Structures are given as structure tokens and as C-alpha cells.
Amino acid sequence: MNTEFKAPRGRRFTLRLRLTMTFASLVIGCGVILIAIVYLYMRFVPTYEFQAAIPLGGSPTPGRSTPAGTTALSSVSSIDGILTNVLVASFIALAVMAAVGAALGWYFAGRTLAPLADINDAAKRAASGTLDHRIVAVGPADEITRLSDTFNTMLGSLERSFAAHRRFAANASHELRTPLATTKTMIDVALADPEADTDELRVLAERVRVMNNANIDTVDALLDLAAADEVALVRGRIIPAETIRAVARRLAPDAETAQITLSVRGESAPLNANPVLIDRAIDNLIRNAIRYNHPGGYATVLVSSDDHGTHVTVSNTGAFVNPETVHQLAEPFVRGSGRSRVTGGGHGLGLPLVTVIAQAHGGTLTLTANPDGGLTALLHLPMM
Known part of the structure; x- marks a missing residue:
């Protein structure tokens, strides 16, 4: 205690x-x-x-002497x-x-x-x-x-950091162990069937490929998360509104495929920040809004600036999120429906990566559950 x-x-x-x-x-x-x-x-x-001086024709002047008996x-x-x-x-x-x-x-x-x-x-x-x-x-x-x-x-900061690292290691080991075990099982089943034909092996290869791609995405996200937390921050002049529109154009095909209406509104003042990391943060926020949504839904991005910095608000429709546990979405490997159990639908590292990038710039990421379902993410980047 x-x-x-x-x-x-x-x-x-x-x-x-x-x-x-x-x-x-x-x-x-x-x-x-x-x-x-x-x-x-x-x-x-x-x-x-002291010997007193003897005056002419007289006797010596008595000097101080030791008293009798002393x-x-x-x-x-x-x-x-x-x-x-x-x-x-x-x-x-x-x-x-x-x-x-x-x-x-x-x-x-x-x-x-x-x-x-x-x-x-x-x-x-x-x-x-x-x-x-x-x-x-x-x-x-x-x-x-x-x-x-x-x-x-x-000491408190170190205690929280080490606790987060332990949780991260446990979650990462579970996230990677499950698909690897699934891949091993599929291969073992195929090898145990001596009558497996070419079509069955092709189906197996496709499933293994999908599983392997998911593992690669998870490892890449882990590396991005570590790099964003440890790399020296190199700043440059950027205009967040332009970065947001560029990311929105890049992800427009994904939104169209998912039948999501993606819109961007607002302008922003120039900001002194790392352009690569800010691009990655915006990409993760918009990609998260598209992925955790439903057909016919929307994903809206609003950007504004004031004396305190730049504010990027990404709001989307989707499944209901518990307001009491919404903050857990910023932890690694947590998705809207809770702790991940199967692969697919994202690796659960997007919002944690945005949080690390925001903290590296002295900013914050605030998550709010929408009353009708979905999520609102507010990214604040202070003026530097």
C-alpha cells in the first residue's frame, strides 16, 4: 500500500x-x-x-604584589x-x-x-x-x-510506467500467441489429412496468409508505438488542417468501401510539430472512426485553433461504448467491445499510439462515448 x-x-x-x-x-x-x-x-x-621607577631622592613606589597567604x-x-x-x-x-x-x-x-x-x-x-x-x-x-x-x-511515475509495461507485455504475448497457435493448428490439420487436395491446401495457404498479415500489422504497430515513445522529437512547421485533408483523401477509398460518410470541416493555424507523427496520429484517428462504425454511418473531423493550440475532434457513429470504461480504449490491444480475443478488425494499438504522440508534443487525447453509440476523440496539440 x-x-x-x-x-x-x-x-x-x-x-x-x-x-x-x-x-x-x-x-x-x-x-x-x-x-x-x-x-x-x-x-x-x-x-x-612591575618594578616601579625610583624617583630622585625618594623611595620606590610600591607596586602590586601577591597578597599574603596566596x-x-x-x-x-x-x-x-x-x-x-x-x-x-x-x-x-x-x-x-x-x-x-x-x-x-x-x-x-x-x-x-x-x-x-x-x-x-x-x-x-x-x-x-x-x-x-x-x-x-x-x-x-x-x-x-x-x-x-x-x-x-x-517513484509514482516509475511505478505506473512499469505497471503499464507489464500489462503491455502480457497483452502483446496473448495477442501474438493466439494467431500463431491458430496457424499451427491449421497446418497440423492439413498435414494430418493425407488425402488433402490442391484446392484445400490453397484455402489453407490463403488463411495462413491472412493470419500472417495480421501478425505483421500487429508487430508494425508495436514498433510504431515504441518509436513514438522513444524517438527524439524533430519539429517543423505544419498546418494541421492540410494534414487532415491529405489523410482524409488517402482514406476516402476505405470509407467508401465501408459505406461511411467521411467529412472534414474547419481551419487551423500553423503549428510547430513533427509532421510524420502528426500524420500518423490523424491517420489512426480517422481510420479508427471508419473501422469501428456501421454501414451508412458517418465519421466527422473538425479542426480549430485558438490561443491554447490546435484541437482536432473526430466523431463517428458505431456500437455503444461504456462511458465508464471508454478511457481503456487508450490502452494497448483494447477495442470498442473490450479486450481482444480474435484477430481481425484492427490490432488495438491505434489510440494508444495517438496518446503517445500527443504526449510527445505536450498534448492530450480525450475519449468520450457518444450517447447514441460511437466515439468522439479530441486531440489537443498546444502551441509551441
Whole structure:
């Protein structure tokens, strides 16, 4: 279970400023104590004995001497003696305060930087494959707290990414294993029949060819999906409306064969984007609208631009889609009727590919189920 904790926010000093103030206070405090020690030492420890000058015709002026019944720890009778005592006292006080300052600095620095140990522990767990651990960030909003929040965000992103990869691998293995097993079964049946004639073998070859073409389409879509997610994005100036009309002309024969009315409306401003990926995204949206439709239905593409970017809306008639699960259509190998079971009718990678392309451009793909059946896909591409 994930345990996330939001550190309290407030107008507090930053970590750097607090460390600076702490160490500055230690230095000032040590300096004050050092001055006090030197002063007390020079005031009470040595006995000052200076020979007074003897005036003409008089007796020596009494100087300060050690009181009766006491023993002086040291005696100073010259300027050199005073300086020597000051130097010794200063070194002694400096050594004491250096030790005290080091101990205090070690203690306060340890308390201040203690959260780094939690971050290190979380990093070790993440390196071992445990991504559900979160750092409990306690304290003011400083650099370490922000680092903890960022690290938690990274762990959450990695956890979701690895979970999606595991689902993708499982779905891909199922999608490819089923047609391969079907092909093997058809070949085994044909080989087991010693009386199979040429016509029967030709029918088998045609069925294997159809199955193989479906596998090729699936593998190509997998490669496109991986390439769109990992390739460095090379941008160029495009006009989305022109790209949409070019794709619509290219897919017009498919729409006519499926008895679908395909229409494009609207204009758009120029956009800085990858022309190949945008073409592929539009192609998948329109192709999806044609494929998952019914004879006599429609597929409408509306494009517009504003200050926030370009909006491409593709709406089509078709079978009823559950509004609560419509977002799953953006996952690999999911079709309008749910998780795929047989080949044909698409490989279930079109909308996931559009999602990846949109994210690569900083945009989004929003799917909405139409009340009367069919789907509406809104592709938003921000101005860059």
C-alpha cells in the first residue's frame, strides 16, 4: 500500500539560510565565550609585578604584589610576559571551543540532513524493484522537502510506467500467441489429412496468409508505438488542417468501401510539430472512426485553433461504448467491445499510439462515448 505524506507548507527559512544562521550563531557564540575566557584568565590568574621607577631622592613606589597567604599561578613582569600569557590563553580557549563547535555542528547538521537518509533508503528500494515506497517528508518547506516530494513523484511515475509495461507485455504475448497457435493448428490439420487436395491446401495457404498479415500489422504497430515513445522529437512547421485533408483523401477509398460518410470541416493555424507523427496520429484517428462504425454511418473531423493550440475532434457513429470504461480504449490491444480475443478488425494499438504522440508534443487525447453509440476523440496539440 502506498503511504504518501504531504509536508506542511509555510513561510519558513530555506535550508541553506537556516544552516548559515546556525553556523554563524555558533561562531558568534564561540567568539563571545572565547573573549570571556581570555578576559577572566587575564583578570584573575596572573599576578602583575612591575618594578616601579625610583624617583630622585625618594623611595620606590610600591607596586602590586601577591597578597599574603596566596600563591600565584604565573607572574608577569614585562610586556613579553603579558603577550605570552595572552597567546597561551587564546590557544587553550580556541582548542576548547573548536571541540565544542565541532560537536554542535555535527549534531545540528545531522538533524538537518537526516531526511537524506530516507531518500537514500527509498532509492535503494527502488533499485531493488520496490517502487511502492514513499518518503515521509516532515518539516518546513525547504530544499530537502521539495526533493522528497519530487522523488515521490518520480517513484509514482516509475511505478505506473512499469505497471503499464507489464500489462503491455502480457497483452502483446496473448495477442501474438493466439494467431500463431491458430496457424499451427491449421497446418497440423492439413498435414494430418493425407488425402488433402490442391484446392484445400490453397484455402489453407490463403488463411495462413491472412493470419500472417495480421501478425505483421500487429508487430508494425508495436514498433510504431515504441518509436513514438522513444524517438527524439524533430519539429517543423505544419498546418494541421492540410494534414487532415491529405489523410482524409488517402482514406476516402476505405470509407467508401465501408459505406461511411467521411467529412472534414474547419481551419487551423500553423503549428510547430513533427509532421510524420502528426500524420500518423490523424491517420489512426480517422481510420479508427471508419473501422469501428456501421454501414451508412458517418465519421466527422473538425479542426480549430485558438490561443491554447490546435484541437482536432473526430466523431463517428458505431456500437455503444461504456462511458465508464471508454478511457481503456487508450490502452494497448483494447477495442470498442473490450479486450481482444480474435484477430481481425484492427490490432488495438491505434489510440494508444495517438496518446503517445500527443504526449510527445505536450498534448492530450480525450475519449468520450457518444450517447447514441460511437466515439468522439479530441486531440489537443498546444502551441509551441
